[in-house]
Amino acid sequence: MFSVKLVSYTRDGERVVAIASKMSRSRKGWSHHEETMSDEEAETWIKDAVLHGYWSPLEHSSYTFSIEGVSRVASHQLVRHRIASYTQMSHRFAKPVDEYYQPIVPPSMEKRAAELAEKGYKEAYDVYFSLLSQGVPEEDARYLLPNGVNTNVVVTMNARELYNFFSLRLCSRAQWEIRKIAWAMLDEVKKVHPRLFKYAGPSCLIHENFIREKPMTLETLGTFVSERCIEGVTRDGIVKCISNSKHF
Amino acid sequence: MFSVKLVSYTRDGERVVAIASKMSRSRKGWSHHEETMSDEEAETWIKDAVLHGYWSPLEHSSYTFSIEGVSRVASHQLVRHRIASYTQMSHRFAKPVDEYYQPIVPPSMEKRAAELAEKGYKEAYDVYFSLLSQGVPEEDARYLLPNGVNTNVVVTMNARELYNFFSLRLCSRAQWEIRKIAWAMLDEVKKVHPRLFKYAGPSCLIHENFIREKPMTLETLGTFVSERCIEGVTRDGIVKCISNSKHF
Amino acid sequence: MFSVKLVSYTRDGERVVAIASKMSRSRKGWSHHEETMSDEEAETWIKDAVLHGYWSPLEHSSYTFSIEGVSRVASHQLVRHRIASYTQMSHRFAKPVDEYYQPIVPPSMEKRAAELAEKGYKEAYDVYFSLLSQGVPEEDARYLLPNGVNTNVVVTMNARELYNFFSLRLCSRAQWEIRKIAWAMLDEVKKVHPRLFKYAGPSCLIHENFIREKPMTLETLGTFVSERCIEGVTRDGIVKCISNSKHF
Amino acid sequence: MFSVKLVSYTRDGERVVAIASKMSRSRKGWSHHEETMSDEEAETWIKDAVLHGYWSPLEHSSYTFSIEGVSRVASHQLVRHRIASYTQMSHRFAKPVDEYYQPIVPPSMEKRAAELAEKGYKEAYDVYFSLLSQGVPEEDARYLLPNGVNTNVVVTMNARELYNFFSLRLCSRAQWEIRKIAWAMLDEVKKVHPRLFKYAGPSCLIHENFIREKPMTLETLGTFVSERCIEGVTRDGIVKCISNSKHF
Numbered sequence: 001m002f003s004v005k006l007v008s009y010t011r012d013g014e015r016v017v018a019i020a021s022k023m024s025r026s027r028k029g030w031s032h033h034e035e036t037m038s039d040e041e042a043e044t045w046i047k048d049a050v051l052h053g054y055w056s057p058l059e060h061s062s063y064t065f066s067i068e069g070v071s072r073v074a075s076h077q078l079v080r081h082r083i084a085s086y087t088q089m090s091h092r093f094a095k096p097v098d099e100y101y102q103p104i105v106p107p108s109m110e111k112r113a114a115e116l117a118e119k120g121y122k123e124a125y126d127v128y129f130s131l132l133s134q135g136v137p138e139e140d141a142r143y144l145l146p147n148g149v150n151t152n153v154v155v156t157m158n159a160r161e162l163y164n165f166f167s168l169r170l171c172s173r174a175q176w177e178i179r180k181i182a183w184a185m186l187d188e189v190k191k192v193h194p195r196l197f198k199y200a201g202p203s204c205l206i207h208e209n210f211i212r213e214k215p216m217t218l219e220t221l222g223t224f225v226s227e228r229c230i231e232g233v234t235r236d237g238i239v240k241c242i243s244n245s246k247h248f
Numbered sequence: 249m250f251s252v253k254l255v256s257y258t259r260d261g262e263r264v265v266a267i268a269s270k271m272s273r274s275r276k277g278w279s280h281h282e283e284t285m286s287d288e289e290a291e292t293w294i295k296d297a298v299l300h301g302y303w304s305p306l307e308h309s310s311y312t313f314s315i316e317g318v319s320r321v322a323s324h325q326l327v328r329h330r331i332a333s334y335t336q337m338s339h340r341f342a343k344p345v346d347e348y349y350q351p352i353v354p355p356s357m358e359k360r361a362a363e364l365a366e367k368g369y370k371e372a373y374d375v376y377f378s379l380l381s382q383g384v385p386e387e388d389a390r391y392l393l394p395n396g397v398n399t400n401v402v403v404t405m406n407a408r409e410l411y412n413f414f415s416l417r418l419c420s421r422a423q424w425e426i427r428k429i430a431w432a433m434l435d436e437v438k439k440v441h442p443r444l445f446k447y448a449g450p451s452c453l454i455h456e457n458f459i460r461e462k463p464m465t466l467e468t469l470g471t472f473v474s475e476r477c478i479e480g481v482t483r484d485g486i487v488k489c490i491s492n493s494k495h496f
Numbered sequence: 497m498f499s500v501k502l503v504s505y506t507r508d509g510e511r512v513v514a515i516a517s518k519m520s521r522s523r524k525g526w527s528h529h530e531e532t533m534s535d536e537e538a539e540t541w542i543k544d545a546v547l548h549g550y551w552s553p554l555e556h557s558s559y560t561f562s563i564e565g566v567s568r569v570a571s572h573q574l575v576r577h578r579i580a581s582y583t584q585m586s587h588r589f590a591k592p593v594d595e596y597y598q599p600i601v602p603p604s605m606e607k608r609a610a611e612l613a614e615k616g617y618k619e620a621y622d623v624y625f626s627l628l629s630q631g632v633p634e635e636d637a638r639y640l641l642p643n644g645v646n647t648n649v650v651v652t653m654n655a656r657e658l659y660n661f662f663s664l665r666l667c668s669r670a671q672w673e674i675r676k677i678a679w680a681m682l683d684e685v686k687k688v689h690p691r692l693f694k695y696a697g698p699s700c701l702i703h704e705n706f707i708r709e710k711p712m713t714l715e716t717l718g719t720f721v722s723e724r725c726i727e728g729v730t731r732d733g734i735v736k737c738i739s740n741s742k743h744f
Numbered sequence: 745m746f747s748v749k750l751v752s753y754t755r756d757g758e759r760v761v762a763i764a765s766k767m768s769r770s771r772k773g774w775s776h777h778e779e780t781m782s783d784e785e786a787e788t789w790i791k792d793a794v795l796h797g798y799w800s801p802l803e804h805s806s807y808t809f810s811i812e813g814v815s816r817v818a819s820h821q822l823v824r825h826r827i828a829s830y831t832q833m834s835h836r837f838a839k840p841v842d843e844y845y846q847p848i849v850p851p852s853m854e855k856r857a858a859e860l861a862e863k864g865y866k867e868a869y870d871v872y873f874s875l876l877s878q879g880v881p882e883e884d885a886r887y888l889l890p891n892g893v894n895t896n897v898v899v900t901m902n903a904r905e906l907y908n909f910f911s912l913r914l915c916s917r918a919q920w921e922i923r924k925i926a927w928a929m930l931d932e933v934k935k936v937h938p939r940l941f942k943y944a945g946p947s948c949l950i951h952e953n954f955i956r957e958k959p960m961t962l963e964t965l966g967t968f969v970s971e972r973c974i975e976g977v978t979r980d981g982i983v984k985c986i987s988n989s990k991h992f
Contacts, residue, residue, distance in 0.1 A: 003525070008506055008509075008556070009506075012504055016503070019650075023583060023650055024584060024586050025586065027648075029499070029564045029648060030562035030650070053974050057583050060581055060652045062506065062558045062654075064556050066519075066526035071391060073391060079324070080327055085552065086328070086552070087516040087519060087552060088520060089523065090520050091395075092423065104391060105391075106391055109389075112383055117375075117391075119375070120372065120375035120392040124368065124392075124394065127367070130364055134360050134361045135356075136354075136356050136360060136361055143351070143353075143357075143394060143395050143396030144365065144395075144396060146394055147391050148392060152525060154519055156555060156654075158558075158581065175387055203797070207954055210951055211952075211972060212970075212972070225969070225971055227955060229954075230955070251773070253774065253775075255760070256760045257754075258752055261752075264808060267898075268898045269831070271896060272832060272833060272834050275833065275896075277812045277896060278749065279749075300727070301699070304829065304831060307829030308829055314767075316774070336768065337767060337770070338768050348771040400767060400771075400773060402767055402774070404902075406806075406829065451549070455703060456707075458726045459704075459707065459725065460722075460724070461723055474708075476708070477706075478706045478707070480548075568816075569887060572820050578827075599887070604880050605880050608878050609874075609878045609880055612878065613887075613888065616875075617888070619867050620868060620888075620890065623863070626860055631856055632850070632856060633852055638891055639815060639847070639848060639890060640864040640865070641890065641891050642868065642891070643886055643890070644887030671836065671883055
């Protein structure tokens, strides 16, 4: 069953990011800032960092997700993000038997070819099991398992890398499954650190906020000044495109 | 068809590593060392760096491999090495049709279950094609393709990361396919930079050379002083284990 | 004033590391393990990971330190560790005036040349101030400030990188100041996560535990089986050498 | 003496980047593309990658620089770029005596306070030497050496990281010395790989090319569509600002 859960994070991450930002401009030590910084001031330091691309203080706050019930297609794309930490269910050692074989059916198949997909997944599983029963070791038998087989991954990213991950994977050009994961991750972090992730979004929004005076958020999208986004969508289409990117 | 080819590398990599090593101990500039360093001296600086774990100068020499005809199982393991650069054939956009569908059959299957594997791969391919013909897009149809389907990856690693990669993936505990890739990569780099990769090997050998007086190479394995390797193989079994690791 | 303080960390880091380790071997999801894993089981998973060099699960737990009152010599060495996050007091923008100019006097100077050091630091400060008063901007005037001038750095490392950092910087071969920082960081993390950092130590100890049957800790050092450590200290001298490394 | 020299690089780097880009879209292997790709086609693949922010193929081409006669101020800023490899002259082990003590005098000092700077550097050197003669070890005596003392660094970055480094350090907001280094590095790589670095520039230019139809280069700067750059310079001032950034 698809599930994205924030299982651990830097509790005081927003303050940590804000204090670190301020310390680069100050001679005073951590304790001084911890005692004197108000929540409003913290928000200002965070906002300044994000909108000017001073990303490094955002690295001091980390987020661990348990991402479950996703395909090996998605996990393969996910682990390509190198500034992150992964622990992945090993198909070498953990048999996908019985109740745990729940391969992912893409929405485009559900509509058009649900039966065929089911048949394919079933056949593959039968072959896999026959191979095991003929003495082929698990780590080799899985060569016959489909890419769509479900897996679990534990992922840790810091806030800076999350901004980068979101900029790429919230975009409507990303594949539906990793896009779905990305939007679910954004929901999770916004719940606990709304100030830190206020300006997160696909790359169109990030770049737009770099080059315009008044910042926008996903909740307050207005007219873009950019002629086009990095993927080639023109000004008039961008807001619609962002809206589309939430459909999986 | 399985193939590992070194397609580009730092031509003068051995000298670059040696000169960089020496510059950390000297006030003189690059030109001076480039003009005065003999090949024997270069070899000494390299040897010292490797045997004492001063890895950083080895980062200045890079190696690009085209790894072709390997499974998605292997490529998924490969890209977990984060200090490296990858360009992977995208199954989102490149159809594995016709002549290009040549899934990998593990040796353990060839002996015991060759027909079954062939049947499984064939069925999966048929389902894949039917999905395409019913209008399912390629990026989704591939969920039904097996993990064993062949792919190509371009990989760049520097000499330090290669030492680390080899220490993990030449080991007999690694899966046969990535082990086969690792041994083939070692062959390639030893051909062009024999001095730089003289002491490369699985982690048992690397660690052994750290804690003993006289270094060994894969070609001159003798008695280990370590009680056991990091994987638990005891002293008497290590040489045999290394020898086994070359069988795929 | 020298100070190393753990200002933020992954509160449940030990459990996070243990659960992540277990998930790589299991089909079950995070909630299941979170509910069923005892503290004893957690300790076993951590111990196994560290003693076998399966470092990746340790990346899920992060630690943020405020390191204050250290020299630019030490901060320059510190930021060479690339798998970490830094926010450093900028000498471009923050003047080291008045009460904040407290340059570091190495112990070797205190004994032999305290007055000379004081004189040197005083002269440098006078030149710095004269430059400022003649209109040289701060970012340039600081070229005349000594390397020993005090600075503050905020550092975040995960537990895996800390093990690596400790292996290099607790060693008696490291310079006294970064060694002092490293031992202070170890104290801090051992207070909050004693199980996770039980086996941390200089590289001699880490390597020794890889290749021997029964593990040792800094508190239970016995006879080494290694002929020598990576730095060339022979078996009989290692325990003494570790003890020396705590003197600054 | 200030000097930035490209001492090694991936000879066929432009073709390697282009072929890797193409392989992500193709089923065919390296040899096929190497034999069939024209120089014009190579240029197109490179251009597409850069202008759409598909940076990963650019990682396959690496560049090693020997940067000599720069200050510890600059080297400290330089090594903050973590996706790169460094070998730095160690002041722990290499004495900056005699002919090698040539501290850097910032231009702002040359005009206003040349004598004072000279005096300060001279005094510091005298203290340093007295400390050595009183038995203070080199690694400690250097605490009294000024930040402006000259050093040498060997740096390796790949083309992707260079684009990022240039975007930050060619900018007029960067300090004059690292900016001077960055412009010298750009000159060096443009000589050998003009097609690969055609669109390199400060972040204003990079971002501008992402969001406009027709790309510009440093040689063909026209009117910006961005309201402002990431540092807050408004549209009308950007071209002038880029021009200023080349004055040190």
